[in-house]
Amino acid sequence: MPSYAxxxxxxxxxxxxxxxxxxxxxLRDVLELTGTKYGCGQGLCGACTVLxxxxxxxxxxxxxxxxxxxxxxxxxxxxxxxxxxIQMAWMEMDVPQCGYCQSGQIMSTYSLLSKNTNPSxxxxxxxxxxxxxxxxxxGRVKKAVKLASNKMNK
Amino acid sequence: xxxxxxxxxxIKLTASASGALVIGVxxxxxxxxxxxxxxxxxxxxVTIDTEGxxxxxxxxxxxxxxxxxxxxxxxxEELGADWKKVKVIQGDFxxxxxxxxxxxxxAVILNWDLMRTAGAQVRFALITVASQKLKxxxxxxxxxxxxxxxxxxxxxxxxxxxxxxAAQIPLPDEIEFKPSDSYTIVGQPIPQVDLDKxxxxxxxxxxxxxxxxxxxxxxxxxxxxxxxxxEFDSTVAKAMEGVIEVLxxxxxxxxxxxxxxxxxxxxxxxAVIANSTWAAFKGAEKLKVVWNNTESxxxxxxxxxxxxxxxxxNTSIEREDGNFALAKRxxxxxxxxxxxxxxxAHATMEPMNCTVDFGDEVCEVWAPTQNPEALQEGLxxxxxxxxxxxxxxxxxxxxxxxxxxxxDYAMDAAILSKxxxxxxxxxxxxxxxxxxxxxxxxxxxxxxxxxxxDGMVTGWQHILANASRKTSLGREGRPAGTEIDEYEFPAGFxxxxxxxxxxxxxxVPLGQWRAVAxxxxxxxxxxxxxxxxxxxxxxxxxxxxxxxxxxRMVPVVGEYEFDNARFIQVIEKVRKNSDWDTSLPEGQxxxxxxxxxxxxxxAEVVTVDVLENNKVNILKVDVVVDCGxxxxxxxxxxxxxxxxxxxxxxxxxxxxxxxxxxxxxxNFHNYRWMRMNETPEIHIEFIKNDLPxxxxxxPPLPPAxxxxxxxxxxxxxxxxxxxxxxxxxxx
Ligand code: FES
Ligand code: FES
Numbered sequence: 001m002p003s004y005a006x007x008x009x010x011x012x013x014x015x016x017x018x019x020x021x022x023x024x025x026x027l028r029d030v031l032e033l034t035g036t037k038y039g040c041g042q043g044l045c046g047a048c049t050v051l052x053x054x055x056x057x058x059x060x061x062x063x064x065x066x067x068x069x070x071x072x073x074x075x076x077x078x079x080x081x082x083x084x085x086i087q088m089a090w091m092e093m094d095v096p097q098c099g100y101c102q103s104g105q106i107m108s109t110y111s112l113l114s115k116n117t118n119p120s121x122x123x124x125x126x127x128x129x130x131x132x133x134x135x136x137x138x139g140r141v142k143k144a145v146k147l148a149s150n151k152m153n154k
Numbered sequence: 155x156x157x158x159x160x161x162x163x164x165i166k167l168t169a170s171a172s173g174a175l176v177i178g179v180x181x182x183x184x185x186x187x188x189x190x191x192x193x194x195x196x197x198x199x200v201t202i203d204t205e206g207x208x209x210x211x212x213x214x215x216x217x218x219x220x221x222x223x224x225x226x227x228x229x230x231e232e233l234g235a236d237w238k239k240v241k242v243i244q245g246d247f248x249x250x251x252x253x254x255x256x257x258x259x260x261a262v263i264l265n266w267d268l269m270r271t272a273g274a275q276v277r278f279a280l281i282t283v284a285s286q287k288l289k290x291x292x293x294x295x296x297x298x299x300x301x302x303x304x305x306x307x308x309x310x311x312x313x314x315x316x317x318x319x320a321a322q323i324p325l326p327d328e329i330e331f332k333p334s335d336s337y338t339i340v341g342q343p344i345p346q347v348d349l350d351k352x353x354x355x356x357x358x359x360x361x362x363x364x365x366x367x368x369x370x371x372x373x374x375x376x377x378x379x380x381x382x383x384x385e386f387d388s389t390v391a392k393a394m395e396g397v398i399e400v401l402x403x404x405x406x407x408x409x410x411x412x413x414x415x416x417x418x419x420x421x422x423x424x425a426v427i428a429n430s431t432w433a434a435f436k437g438a439e440k441l442k443v444v445w446n447n448t449e450s451x452x453x454x455x456x457x458x459x460x461x462x463x464x465x466x467x468n469t470s471i472e473r474e475d476g477n478f479a480l481a482k483r484x485x486x487x488x489x490x491x492x493x494x495x496x497x498x499a500h501a502t503m504e505p506m507n508c509t510v511d512f513g514d515e516v517c518e519v520w521a522p523t524q525n526p527e528a529l530q531e532g533l534x535x536x537x538x539x540x541x542x543x544x545x546x547x548x549x550x551x552x553x554x555x556x557x558x559x560x561x562d563y564a565m566d567a568a569i570l571s572k573x574x575x576x577x578x579x580x581x582x583x584x585x586x587x588x589x590x591x592x593x594x595x596x597x598x599x600x601x602x603x604x605x606x607x608d609g610m611v612t613g614w615q616h617i618l619a620n621a622s623r624k625t626s627l628g629r630e631g632r633p634a635g636t637e638i639d640e641y642e643f644p645a646g647f648x649x650x651x652x653x654x655x656x657x658x659x660x661x662v663p664l665g666q667w668r669a670v671a672x673x674x675x676x677x678x679x680x681x682x683x684x685x686x687x688x689x690x691x692x693x694x695x696x697x698x699x700x701x702x703x704x705x706r707m708v709p710v711v712g713e714y715e716f717d718n719a720r721f722i723q724v725i726e727k728v729r730k731n732s733d734w735d736t737s738l739p740e741g742q743x744x745x746x747x748x749x750x751x752x753x754x755x756x757a758e759v760v761t762v763d764v765l766e767n768n769k770v771n772i773l774k775v776d777v778v779v780d781c782g783x784x785x786x787x788x789x790x791x792x793x794x795x796x797x798x799x800x801x802x803x804x805x806x807x808x809x810x811x812x813x814x815x816x817x818x819x820x821n822f823h824n825y826r827w828m829r830m831n832e833t834p835e836i837h838i839e840f841i842k843n844d845l846p847x848x849x850x851x852x853p854p855l856p857p858a859x860x861x862x863x864x865x866x867x868x869x870x871x872x873x874x875x876x877x878x879x880x881x882x883x884x885x
Binding site for chain 2: 017018022025028029032034035039040041044047076087091100101102103125126132133136138139
C-alpha cells in the first residue's frame with residue numbers, strides 16, 4: 001500500500017493506506033483521531049466534517065490521496081483544552097444530547113465564523129443545514145453559534 | 155407528597171483502605187420497597203474521599219437522555235454536596251443494579267427514591283459526626299455545598315474531614331427527605347456531565363473503542379426479512395488487501411430464529427473481518443451471496459396495509475365500557491374516520507456497532523445499548539455462558555430511541571470474536587443499519603364516535619389493526635400484547651367505549667420506537683377530536699376541554715387514575731402562551747393536541763405557514779409540561795425540544811416501505827430527517843409543583859404530530875389522515 005504525507009492539525013503525519021481510503025477512516029482507524037464521526041459514509045449527514053484548507057468538507061467523501069494537498073483540521077485540532085470560544089459557547093448553551101453529531105456541527109461553525117464574524121440566521125442555516133442532528137439540538141446549536149461569534153468579536 | 159422517607163435497609167456505609175466513605179446500595183429492595191433478603195450484596199454507588207471529592211457511579215446507560223447528569227443531581231441534592239466536587243463515572247452492567255435498561259422515560263421515575271435515600275442517609279451520618287466534633291446538637295446542623303454547617307455560629311466542617319468516622323455511624327430506620335423548596339441543585343439548569351469531552355471529540359462512543367490486537371468487521375445481511383443463505387463466494391473479497399477472513403453468520407447454528415422475548419437473535423448474513431473498518435466495508439462490497447428467501451413472505455407495503463385494512467373487521471375486544479352498540483343506535487349523529495401511520499426506522503446517528511473480546515475465561519463486551527439485561531441474556535443463551543463470565547461495559551451511545559433495546563448487533567460481534575479468537579469491533583454501515591432495524595409498526599386505525607344533539611361524545615370506538623411489535627418476526631399465534639393499551643386515551647372519559655385490535659402476521663422486525671404506542675396512536679385520536687370540533691363549529695380547545703370535563707380524578711384502569719385538573723391546567727396555559735385566541739394571516743394556522751404519558755401532562759400548540767407550493771413551514775411551537783419536579787431544567791428542555799422535533803420529522807417525512815420483503819430505504823437521502831433550516835422556535839413552560847418527577851424523554855412526542863396536522867388543517871382546510879404529511883401533497 002502506498003504511503004501518504006498528511007498535514008493534520010499542524011502536524012505532519014505519514015500514513016500507509018489504499019489510495020481510495022476516505023480520509024475519515026484514516027483519521028479514525030490509523031491516526032486514532034476518533035472525534036470525527038462516521039454517520040452515513042455518503043456525504044449526507046455531516047458527522048464527519050473536518051476542515052480542508054479552512055473549508056468544511058465531508059471526510060467520508062475525500063480520499064486520503066486528495067487530502068495530501070493542503071491542511072486538514074479536525075475537532076481535536078481547534079484547541080488544547082476544549083477552550084476555543086466555539087467550544088465554550090457550546091458548553092454554556094449545554095448543546096449536545098447524545099453528542100455524536102457535535103464534532104461536525106462545531107467544525108461547520110468553525111469554518112463559518114472564520115469567514116463571517118457576524119452571521120445572520122440565514123447564514124447559519126446555510127452553513128449548518130448539511131449537519132444532521134438526530135437528537136434535535138438545532139435550536140441550541142444556532143444559539144451557540146451566535147454566542148460564539150459574540151465571544152470571538154470581543 | 156408520598157414516600158418522604160428513605161429507609162436504612164437499602165444502604166450500607168463502609169470505609170475504604172484510604173479512609174474514603176463508600177456508600178453501598180441494595181438496588182432491588184430499594185426499587186421494590188421490600189426488605190432485602192439475607193446475604194444480599196450492597197453495590198458501591200458513591201464514594202466520598204478525605205478531600206471531599208464525591209464520586210458517583212451512573213448505573214443507567216447514557217444514550218443522550220441526560221441520566222448521567224440528572225440521577226447524580228438528585229443524590230447530590232439530598233447529600234448537600236458541592237456539585238463542582240462531584241465526579242460521575244459510567245458504571246458497567248451488573249445485574250444486581252437492577253433495572254439498568256433505559257427506556258419508557260423511566261430512569262428518573264425509578265431512581266428518584268433510591269437516589270434521595272442514599273443521599274439522605276449519608277447526610278445523616280456526616281451530620282452526626284460533625285455534631286460530635288463541634289459539640290453542637292445535630293438538629294442545628296445542615297449539610298450544604300460539601301460541608302456540614304452550623305448556621306447560627308458560622309462554624310463548618312468539610313465532608314472530607316468527616317468521612318473516616320461516618321462509616322461507623324448507625325443509620326436511622328427512616329429519614330426524612332429535604333423539602334423541595336430548599337433545593338439548590340435539583341431544579342437548577344446544570345450543564346451535563348461530559349460536556350467538555352463532547353465538544354472536543356474526546357468522548358468515547360462504542361464506535362471509538364479500540365482494544366489491543368483488535369480486528370475490524372462489518373456485515374452484509376440478507377436484505378429480505380427472515381431469509382437465509384444458500385451459498386456465498388468470498389474469493390474476491392478475501393483476496394483484497396486488508397481482508398483477513400470472511401465468516402457466515404447463520405442463526406440456525408445458534409438456536410434458530412429467536413432467542414427469547416426482547417432478546418432477539420441476529421439476521422443471517424456474511425461478515426468480513428479486516429485490518430481496518432474501510433477494508434472490511436470494501437470487502438463486503440465484493441461478496442457474492444446467493445440468499446435463500448424461500449421462507450420469506452416477501453411483503454410489499456401496499457399489500458401489508460391492505461391486510462391491515464381488512465383486519466379492521468376481524469378483531470378482538472381489548473376494552474369495553476358501557477354499551478357502544480346501544481350508544482350508536484341512540485346517537486343523534488356519528489363520525490367515522492380511518493387513519494394510517496407508517497413504519498419508521500430509528501436511524502440513530504451512531505450506526506449499530508459493538509466490540510467484543512471473547513476470551514477463554516471472560517466474554518468482555520463494549521456495547522452502546524439501552525438494554526444490557528437483554529445482552530447478557532442473549533450471550534448466555536447463544537454461548538451457554540454463566541453470568542459471571544460476561545462483562546459488559548456501557549460506552550455512551552450516539553442516540554438510541556428504542557433501537558438499542560435490541561441486541562442483535564452485539565450477538566454478531568460476539569460470534570465473530572469467538573470465531574476469530576481476537577477482539578473484534580463490528581461496525582454496521584448506515585445502509586445495513588437502515589435495512590435491519592426493528593421498525594416502529596405501521597397501523598390502520600378506525601375511530602367512530604357517537605354524538606348527542608349538542609355534538610358531544612356519548613360513545614367511542616377505536617379499532618387498530620397492524621402487526622404488533624409484541625410478536626416477533628411473524629410468529630404464529632396471538633401476540634403477547636396489542637398496540638392499543640387498555641389505558642389508551644380517552645379510556646375513563648367516555649361512558650360507552652370500545653377498543654378493538656386486529657392482529658396481522660408479518661415478517662417485518664418490529665420494535666420500540668421513542669414514545670411507542672402513544673407515538674402512533676395520538677395522531678388518530680387527536681385528529682379525530684379536532685375533526686369533531688370542526689363538525690360542531692367549535693373551537694378545538696373549547697371542544698377538547700368540554701370533552702374531558704371538569705377537574706377530577708378520572709378512574710382509568712385498576713388503581714390508575716387520571717388527574718384531570720393537571721391536564722386542564724397545561725391546556726389552559728398553552729392556550730394563553732400561544733395567543734391561541736388571536737387571528738393569524740391568511741395561509742397560517744394553529745393546531746392543538748394534549749396527552750398524558752409516563753406520568754407527565756403535555757399540551758402543545760403548533761403554528762404553521764403553508765406556502766403556495768404546499769411546503770409546510772413550522773413557525774413556532776408552544777408547549778406546557780407538568781412532569782412534577784423538574785430535576786434539571788436544561789436537560790428537561792432538551793428532551794422536550796428533541797422529542798417534538800422527532801415527532802415533526804416522523805410526521806413530515808418518516809416512512810419506511812418494503813418491496814419483496816426488503817426495506818427500500820438505505821440512507822439519509824431516502825430516509826429524511828429535519829435540518830436546521832426547518833426547525834421552529836420552541837417555547838417551553840414547566841408547571842411548578844413539588845410532585846415526584848415523571849418521565850420526559852417521550853411524552854412531548856405524541857402530541858407534536860396531531861398538533862402539526864391539525865395546524866395544517868387550520869391553515870389550508872386539508873385534513874391529513876395518512877402520514878407522512880409529504881405523501882398528502884404532490885410536491
Ligand atoms: S459520514 Fe460523512 S457526511 Fe455522513
Ligand atoms: S446530539 Fe445526538 S445527533 Fe446531535
